[in-house]
Amino acid sequence: MRYSGKKQSVLLLAGVAAAAMPAAVAAQQTDDGASGDIIVTAQRQEQRLQDVPISVTAFGAEQLRDNNIETVQDIATRTPGLAISAVDPVNTNFSMRGIGSAPGISQNAGGDPSVVVFVDGVYAGRGGTPDLDVLDLERVEVLRGPQGTLFGKNAIGGLVQFVSRKPTDEESFTFEGTYGNYDRIGVIARGNMALTDKIYLSAGLSHKQRDGFEYNETTGNDVNDLNLTTGRVALRFVPTDTLDIILRADVSHQDQKGNPRHNSCDTSFQDGIHCAGINPDPRVVNAYIDGEVKRTIQTYSGEVNLDLPFGTLTSLTALRKVKFNFVTPFFSNPIDPPAQIESTSFGQENNSQFSQELRLAFDAWDGRLKGQTGVYFLKENNDRIEGQIQDFPTPAGSGTGIYPQSVNARSFAVFGQVDVEIVPSLVATVGARMTWERKSGRFAGYKADDGPGLPPPLGSLDGYDVTGKKSWKAFTPRFALNWKATDDVLLYGSIARGYKSGGFQGLSGTAEGASTPYDPEFAWSYEVGAKTDWFDRRLRLNIAAFRTDYSDLQISQLVPLCCVVVSNAAKARIKGVEVEAVVRPFAGFQLDGSYAYLDTKFTEYAIPGQDYTGNQLPRSPKNKFNIGGQYEAPLGDLSAKLRVDYSWSGDAYFEASNIPQQLWPAHENLDARLSLSGPADRWELSLWGKNLTDELTPTYVTYFGPYRQTLTPYAPPRTYGATIAFKI
Template sequence: MARTEIRITTLLLAGTAAIAVPAAAQDSAPRDSDDIIVTAQRQEQRLQDVPVSVTAFGADQLRDNSVETVQDIAIRTPGLAISAVDPVNTNFSMRGIGSAPGISQNAGGDPSVVVFVDGVYAGRGGTPDLDALDLERVEVLRGPQGTLFGKNAIGGLVQFVSRKPTDEESFHFEGTYGNYDRIGVTARGNMALTDTIYFSAGLSHKQRDGFEYNETTGHRVNDLNLTTGRAALRFVPNDTLDIILRADISHQDQKGNPRHNNCDSSFQDGIHCVGINPDPRVVNAYIDGEIKRTIQTYSGEVNIDLPFGTLTSLTALRKVKFNFVTPFFSNPINPPAQIESTSFGEENNSQFSQELRLAFDAWDGRLKGQTGVYFLKENNDRVEGQIQDFPTPEGSGTGIYPQSVNARSFAIFGQVDVEIVPSLTATVGARMTWERKSGRFAGYKADDGPGLPPPLGSLDGYDVTGKKSWKAFTPRFALNWKATDDVLLYASVARGYKSGGFQGLSGTAAGASTPYDPEFAWGYEIGAKTDWLDRRLRLNVAAFRTDYSDLQISQLVPLCCVVVSNAAKARIKGIEVEAVVRPVDGLQIDGSYSWLDTKFIEYAIPGTDYTGNQLPRSPRNKFNIGGQFERPIGDLTAKLRVDYSWVDDAYFEASNIPQQLWPAHENVDARLSLSNPDDGWELSLWGKNLTNELTPTYVTWFSAYRQLLTPYAPPRTYGATVAFSF
């Protein structure tokens, strides 16, 4: 089997190069109209010149694809999967690697796939919807990024890059109305205050009714109420100095998303199935719950052009406040055996970061590189609790788990590209990271009855502290050959690192005070980026293998807690293909495919051996295809865009049991627009999940009660948007 896979990979790469090298010239086709400039290597490069697996979405593509959330990005990106336990806390998985909720949503854990907004690490709290940001582009980097980005980007990263203020005066307004009484308004503008000072600002608000109905309270839940404001001030006094000050704030306040109790024919004997409405968009929670989130980011970026390079300083302060109340056991209020479980919590996170880096260029461009230092200080205070309500007061109680964690990270890094001979370049880079985490962790019961069952019944009160330091060396080696102007072949080896941490919700004092260790990965990749037929066809291929050690795994222990341990080694391999073809003017067909093979090489916990199982959230096959047709109608321009995606089966947890299955699912989006470029207006009709696919975003299985709790992705949505720009 291994030889077959290697042979297939070799043929794909060889075939790509063979097709691309003799590309025929067609002067009628524009060569650079679709080029996207990215900063995947912390320098501006054409997407096709970057020897890294990158998927990029420009501003026009984000609009034409009706991209609003990171889930929309995942649908269109090979190797990327996103699940969610609630509407604002998403869990990324890149090429099979990602943090489960038990790790990324406690005070002492970190994500495996990280997000950067204008270069600022967004470690906690997520991001607001993408359409609320004034984005220039989104970049998705796959595989370990341990050299230039470093901080926990062991699986990959997502970069959001906003537009910079310029000296051009502009204003944009758009309004949206859709089903579920969705209303959205966005306004943003840019202007020159003086010859050297430019200013841009924007405000966005969106709201809608809930996707689910709570029969008990009579309210719609899982609604939306989000407001975002942004401002940027840019000072360019001369050709060598560029200063940008940015500030943004977003506030979200909405009802929660109570879990639907799956009581189909497989679980009719479940203790909570009496009186349950089988409609998955109907819940029976005794309360609606709530979700509140406020994100603030303030940053200052200074770029100074020096005789030997460009010096960049990026200073940032980010604050996140998050409150939630989630009813789990959504059974009717008065069944014979009523059991309710409610999770609640509040988190206050603040982080300060400082990065200083120097980009240099020597030997007439034959030597290029970057070097720098990075510092991150993070304070995270979180209180999480659980309420258990049983039929009798003696069996009811509340458990509360306060957590306070201080984290520090310091790193030095560098990477150089050396042109060995014309068109052949070698890359060598490395990062040295030192980290420390310390915290106080407590767990105690409040108002508990003498008959309180597990998990709270077995909770012994504790109040402990813990601290641990780690260090990591993460090198990168790569070789790329520019075979022709339109063919880039590359190979790379890179090491990734993810910080250790502490249990956020432990049932014992020992579990709370004992840290788990970092995880490491070696990633191996070969790839080809090619354009041919005078860039009417673009075909990019990558084949990779990743070896993980000390993999951090969270596993739900029934009637206890979520346990995080370094219990696993894993092997991942796969192939990714991305293509764009423009057969005639006005028509574009694009898509991607990924094949992923993941396996635990070693994973055993007391009483259970998961060796050989598939990694969580790792669909074996995934593809998407989109078509876009544009044509003039008099003075107007009409554009139709349709996207289809399909994702294979996967599992939400390492156990790979049927109850934790993430079933195969599809998605169809479409957008039809009519615009007048001269007058700067556009009217669009759009629809998302047009087949109304019912897709779980997470599954919680309590085997003792035969309780299967499931939140779902949005149903079919549609609406109209009118936009004006001048």
């Protein structure tokens, strides 16, 4: 069998989804099951989600489990304003409210993301994150819009933070086993115990593996498989009522086959030499090798919280290391077997990151003045070697290009934010962050071997070895006002500035392009919103409207048969509305959903030979929604729960050119989970399915105009399986 499935009708999906739908909105997990509240730290202090005057979507531990959320892509389908694309199974590219870094920026040694990830407060700048279900998470928080004050580091589009459980004095042990199609096997074991009355330990181990989603006709192997192992340990020491120390360590190792691109041609060009012999099945590729993806992430951190008479002092020290190796055959054509036309990208990256944050949370005037202030330091060293191989049927047309990159980055910031109660229930917020950054690097490009008939891009590569350095600074203030009109109605408005660091292109076709830095980008965001509960909290309705003005936008553009060029070429305007709702009409039943309207355009974007002014920003669907729900009912001493998630995202583009060949077409997703649990949740058996309509969704598109070819990796097909869990 070769992975084909028939798409169900949208009409049928809508009917099924309406019968029992998902949850992706505000958060359905909490310390108060009746109200659905969840405690978040979106403003570096513990608050009810409904009391936070910014746009936040949060997922509690129970919701993560019930929705079978494993990856950040699962989070994106359930979050308004968030889109995620991927050029391979490891490197994901976030876009929040239309702002995100393209692969040409975030995946070279000198670039940074526009939407950042924090794991237990630690900035995860490179290498991505492991699947969510291997982390012992307490919650996931998605903050939309610039977060330039309290978080700061490159959070110009927004951020996602993963918060794990802290070790406690409660003894517990959990085991989960999963089996699914594509021979998927998953095992998770977690434990927590008290070593003494003041020292607590938690630890966990996870392993996941499955066969590949695609088939490589040339090698006869399945590709795009999974093999991931993660271990975590946390030690907590609470010597007094005022001192709390947590040491954390986690290691994740991934080793699997690669993700070769499926190649397709315009119908008018099917008989061209670059298109002959291609299998039309999108789940079948013709790469001469399978490729590989290897990644190891290590994170070690120490968090100290000290309660003082005037507040809480927090120190967070972290060391994070990422090693990443990849071989990607992204352009493969069997023109006359065994002869092939091949292009292969390969490389390795070694990144080390040290960070230190010291902050003070304080309150005064009987709680009418609250605030945070602190300093932040980040040191990052990134060594990357990237290469390209061009193979043609004759040795004269084959060659290899190597691009070593080494970048050292430093960032230092001071920040503060205060909330002042002007009159009862009316609070003004003023905050600011001052950031100083410096990047320096060495960049080279040369041909390791060179056939006399080597075509572009390697044929036009002149060897270079250059250095570059640049410093930047940025001031990012925030002003906000929120009014607690009633206990169940919060109204707010805010103005905030965001900042994203400049960088270097790294992978360049010329010495000038490699050594010339691009500058930071800035954004002013204006937002008004309301968070409301109605009918004794049976209905929750949150709404936000926003406008964002961007300047010096960092844009990466593929120049056919050359390279990816990064420049501060654009200004942009973004407007939108986001709505989230939860309805609980009777005990055990819940409906919820969200809708996002996004209007994006370049107000100024022209490069030599092209004017993209007026075009839609990449990865910015105008309309996106999800609906869902759950029903839970007792069965004697047992409990059964059904959840179904349906999401739909409208058309978007992968690049600023907005050409039809790089369209990200409208796509849908349907997930479901049925569980049966024993008394006191001591055990649970669940049956689950994801992408049940077997939707074929591209995660990125690369288009080569001269040959009218499109290279595409795809999201996972329909998957399903069973999971059994035990608690002791």
